[in-house]
Amino acid sequence: MEPIIREARPEDRPFIEEIARLTWDGEDYLARVFDEWLEDGNFYVLELDGKVIGTAKLTFLPGKVGWMEGLRVHPGYRGRGYGKMLHGFLLELGERLARERKIEALEFTTDFLNKHTISMAQKTGFHIKAKFFNFGAKVGDFEPEEPEKIEPGMEDLTLGTIPVGWRFVKRSEEALEWIRKNADFYDLNGLRFLVSKKGTTFTPLDVGLATLKAMLPAMAWVARERGSEEFKVMLPSGVKPLLPGIKRLGLFLWDETEEPNVLVFRKKLI
Structure with missing residues (x-):
């Protein structure tokens, strides 16, 4: 058949x-x-x-x-x-x-090593819209610290393209309303991050080394509360010069790459 x-x-x-x-x-x-x-x-x-x-x-x-x-x-x-x-x-x-x-457009994300999908996307009119690093971390490597759950505003959306788990949305008022329904926002001493409601992939809203170091224990706390011993941190490609420092914080890349390992593709239809 x-x-x-x-x-x-x-x-x-x-x-x-x-x-x-x-x-x-x-x-x-x-x-x-x-x-x-x-x-x-x-x-x-x-x-x-x-x-x-x-x-x-x-x-x-x-x-x-x-x-x-x-x-x-x-x-x-x-x-x-x-x-x-x-x-x-x-x-x-x-x-x-x-x-x-x-x-008005189709979008999707894939791993940078998925050569078959990347080739198929390029042949069918998609282009790379954004690149991210997806880091791994172990809860046990941090001393978990409880953050405060907050209601976000537009000022909290500091990235142009915002990862919410493995979906990526462009900053807008409409996106803010969608994110409020699909993610939780947390604050730890003025530093903020989000995580999809059912996952353990975190997006820091400030990506400096010092601020990331301060937020990781709070992310570990949320991951532990959700029953996970590991979690992920999604960072924009612009952090590439900070990779050595990020790895010293306890984050790791599975493929030991020096390049962004998450690609976001887009095909405009209208």
Whole structure:
């Protein structure tokens, strides 16, 4: 039978859990967001012979952006063009939504080593919008200190492109309202950072070495409260000259790279 792409259904859960278990050494978030994505809509699966072998999701973000995420192919079916098929499906969906004036651009993020995805993006009209470093950290390397949860204002959005977990939004009043619904803001002695409501990927709103050093114990506290022994810190590419100092603070890059390891792609549709 020919593969089909259709909307995800509740009975697809076992297939999604299997794909997640076999992706990123079992650390894939797909199974954890399954119910949320079903409710949100625009969540699709690739079915072959009655089995779900791939997934793709389009999420509406501020600024009329269609955010492409959750593109997965079961390891047993990779190398057969199914990833390209899902990518193409999201492109067609985005173009239809653009004609309906619901979005104006498509965006997504990927790791800098994902050469196949980067090549596919460039061939289909995407360009790199922003670059970030995604650092890892261990809660046990810090003395956790409890921060104060706060209600953010526009003055707190100090970055032009703001990471909220693995989604990235452009600074605006609309983005502020979206961030308030999807992230928590914290303050520690006047230093502020945000973290997505369900994750442990943090965005400092001041990226100097001294301020980052002061905020890390508070990030460790939040991560520990969420039941995690590790957390991530997303920093803009401009911190590259500070890499030696950042690493001395206890942060690490898995690939030991000196270049930004997170790429944000954009394709303008209108």
